[in-house]
Amino acid sequence: MNWDLFPQFLATGLLTGGIYSLIALGLVLIYKASRVFNFAQGHLLMIGAFVAWWFTDALGWNVWLAFGAAIVFAALLGLLIERVALRALIGQPILATVMMTLGLAQFLQGGTIVAFGASQRSLPELFALRAIILGDIRLKQNLVFAFAISMLGFLLFVLFFRYTRWGLAMRAAAEDHQLAQSVGLRVPRIFGMAWAIASVVATVGGVLLASISGVELNLSIIALKAFPAVLFGGLESIPGAIVGGLTVGVIESLVGGLPADAALRALHLGDIAPYVFLLIVLWFRPDGLFGLKRIERI
Amino acid sequence: MAIRLAGDFDISYAHDMAIIRNRGQWVMTIAFIVTLFALPFFLDAHTLGILNLIGISIIAVHGLNILLGYTGQISLGQAAFMAVGAYTAAALVKAGVSFWLALPMAGLVAGLVGILFGLPSLRIKGFYLAMATLAAQMIIPWFFRNVRTDIFGGMPGLTMQPPRLGEIIFNSQATMYFPIMLTVVVCTIAAKNIARTRLGRALLAIRDNDLAAEVLGIEQFSHKLRAFFLSAFYAGLAGALWAMYARSINPEQFSLLSSVWYLGMVIVGGMGSALGPILGTIFLRGLEEITTQLAPVLSKMFPQLEAGLLAALGPMAFGVALMLFLVFEPRGLSHRWEILKAAWRLRPFAH
Numbered sequence: 073m074n075w076d077l078f079p080q081f082l083a084t085g086l087l088t089g090g091i092y093s094l095i096a097l098g099l100v101l102i103y104k105a106s107r108v109f110n111f112a113q114g115h116l117l118m119i120g121a122f123v124a125w126w127f128t129d130a131l132g133w134n135v136w137l138a139f140g141a142a143i144v145f146a147a148l149l150g151l152l153i154e155r156v157a158l159r160a161l162i163g164q165p166i167l168a169t170v171m172m173t174l175g176l177a178q179f180l181q182g183g184t185i186v187a188f189g190a191s192q193r194s195l196p197e198l199f200a201l202r203a204i205i206l207g208d209i210r211l212k213q214n215l216v217f218a219f220a221i222s223m224l225g226f227l228l229f230v231l232f233f234r235y236t237r238w239g240l241a242m243r244a245a246a247e248d249h250q251l252a253q254s255v256g257l258r259v260p261r262i263f264g265m266a267w268a269i270a271s272v273v274a275t276v277g278g279v280l281l282a283s284i285s286g287v288e289l290n291l292s293i294i295a296l297k298a299f300p301a302v303l304f305g306g307l308e309s310i311p312g313a314i315v316g317g318l319t320v321g322v323i324e325s326l327v328g329g330l331p332a333d334a335a336l337r338a339l340h341l342g343d344i345a346p347y348v349f350l351l352i353v354l355w356f357r358p359d360g361l362f363g364l365k366r367i368e369r370i
Numbered sequence: 371m372a373i374r375l376a377g378d379f380d381i382s383y384a385h386d387m388a389i390i391r392n393r394g395q396w397v398m399t400i401a402f403i404v405t406l407f408a409l410p411f412f413l414d415a416h417t418l419g420i421l422n423l424i425g426i427s428i429i430a431v432h433g434l435n436i437l438l439g440y441t442g443q444i445s446l447g448q449a450a451f452m453a454v455g456a457y458t459a460a461a462l463v464k465a466g467v468s469f470w471l472a473l474p475m476a477g478l479v480a481g482l483v484g485i486l487f488g489l490p491s492l493r494i495k496g497f498y499l500a501m502a503t504l505a506a507q508m509i510i511p512w513f514f515r516n517v518r519t520d521i522f523g524g525m526p527g528l529t530m531q532p533p534r535l536g537e538i539i540f541n542s543q544a545t546m547y548f549p550i551m552l553t554v555v556v557c558t559i560a561a562k563n564i565a566r567t568r569l570g571r572a573l574l575a576i577r578d579n580d581l582a583a584e585v586l587g588i589e590q591f592s593h594k595l596r597a598f599f600l601s602a603f604y605a606g607l608a609g610a611l612w613a614m615y616a617r618s619i620n621p622e623q624f625s626l627l628s629s630v631w632y633l634g635m636v637i638v639g640g641m642g643s644a645l646g647p648i649l650g651t652i653f654l655r656g657l658e659e660i661t662t663q664l665a666p667v668l669s670k671m672f673p674q675l676e677a678g679l680l681a682a683l684g685p686m687a688f689g690v691a692l693m694l695f696l697v698f699e700p701r702g703l704s705h706r707w708e709i710l711k712a713a714w715r716l717r718p719f720a721h
Contacts, residue, residue, distance in 0.1 A: 109497060160697045166497050167444055171637050172696050174630050179689025185682035296508070296626075303501060344512045347505040351490065354502050358494045 089321020105266035114295025120275025150271030306363025433604025439641035442577030453624035455609025469533030484602020527620030640702025
């Protein structure tokens with residue numbers, strides 16, 4: 073075991089975990105509002121990155137301006153997806169919505185290739201590449217900023233839910249669809265709002281990730297790591313998304329990095345650690361840390 | 371109950387339970403089987419290759435249908451269980467075991483792994499169980515990629531000698547067609563009949579209302595595990611046949627994406643019927659083949675689009691088909707087929 077590297081891996085894990093938290097936040101938002109688990113979240117993230125790249129490349133915009141434009145695009149895309157694909161399935165069993173988002177993911181994958189091509193692109197850097205050095209720990213500066221932006225995003229959402237009219241409406245709709253509807257809230261519109269926000273969050277995550285690792289189709293796969301995070305934190309809990317995302321990031325980084333033995337390292341344990349963790353969570357605490365306990369009554 | 375022809379009465383209990391009820395149906399069934407096995411003598415290797423692939427997929431989708439359509443449990447790991455079957459078969463053949471023995475062994479081993487990943491169904495169900503199978507889909511290919519690379523070949527995977535039977539070597543599409551289609555026929559008959567047994571009815575009861583089923587004395591856990599076993603057993607057979615078909619197998623062939631395609635085939639075909647997997651597989655594999663044929667034509671017409679078009683059309687067509695079916699025909703093609711049959715028997719009346 074490389075215990076002397078522990079702080080380094082812990083820090084790297086926390087920083088990657090910040091991105092997982094962002095993706096998890098999007099999943100939780102949609103699930104809370106409409107009881108739909110969005111398997112296409114990773115593809116929303118990928119599309120966000122590609123759209124931002126397109127604005128910088130084809131239109132020659134400043135990267136921050138392109139970031140903003142991609143966010144606007146993402147909000148519209150989220151609204152469109154909810155209206156076209158998910159509205160028809162309100163009240164359908166969970167299988168239908170799961171399959172719908174899986175189909176949607178495939179459609180978005182193909183659509184991205186048709187619109188932007190399949191090759192890897194690179195975004196202009198959002199931040200300087202210099203590493204930040206804290207004692208023994210070296211941190212990539214863009215990861216640190218990405219982490220800071222994720223956390224800022226979280227803060228914004230918490231404030232949004234607590235203090236705005238829309239936030240209140242969304243919390244009410246998440247509590248009970250029928251009750252929300254009977255006091256005059258337009259629940260489908262709130263679903264649309266949830267999708268728009270989730271899509272925006274995904275785009276923020278996508279652009280931050282792409283500024284580190286490039287714009288490519290594989291960006292969508294990273295969302296799979298957010299699934300264990302969501303389940304650990306609890307499907308309905310926004311603080312759970314943060315805790316879960318950071319936990320999964322740290323676990324992945326520590327399990328992948330700490331073993332010193334070459335044979336053990338060759339196993340790439342970090343790749344599956346999140347999923348083994350997922351199985352453990354499902355077995356011992358299926359509702360997650362802060363999720364609602366489901367009680368069945370006859 | 372389906373609408374019967376006039377004069378088609380049940381005259382004995384055996385007749386009441388029969389799937390094939392009258393002489394006309396017997397003639398059609400036999401004609402169909404004969405045609406099915408005569409096809410390799412008339413078709414070219416490319417078409418037979420597609421048929422073989424469809425056959426292998428049908429077996430895997432039958433298995434998934436037992437779990438999803440009959441028992442109501444979502445599984446995102448069917449391709450991973452196929453991988454278990456494929457690797458078991460290839461490793462056994464490498465160790466000198468005959469392929470014909472390795473084939474059922476592959477099903478058995480995959481079934482046991484299926485039970486292992488079905489164990490969480492003791493505590494969780496529905497969406498949470500789907501997540502457990504997602505973990506299986508991630509962990510199993512990782513296992514074959516990284517663990518015991520001396521047996522499983524690591525990243526490049528394994529190659530398998532073509533199986534032999536006496537003088538015949540099964541190394542061409544035409545020869546492979548026979549074992550594949552034979553397995554398809556046996557698996558279809560088995561799948562059709564599983565639904566009619568005590569076990570099948572218990573599974574249906576669990577799907578429709580698990581609490582009520584439990585109250586009626588159907589033990590949920592053991593029945594769910596049996597469904598997992600059967601589903602993974604089918605996947606294992608399909609995997610072993612895939613190892614024969616592809617000759618060289620690697621972990622990348624059994625991705626989450628293929629699991630999603632199998633799920634799509636169950637949905638498009640129609641859940642909970644033995645006909646559904648067949649129709650769904652033919653529909654989606656056909657769609658895939660059409661996009662493969664179409665892609666070069668389109669990229670010639672629109673040269674500004676990249677070569678990635680080929681990779682784009684398949685997923686897009688799949689996604690659109692799946693979404694349209696979910697919204698407009700959630701009961702799938704087999705339901706459509708039943709409506710057509712009823713309309714044909716009632717013609718010229720509407721009802």
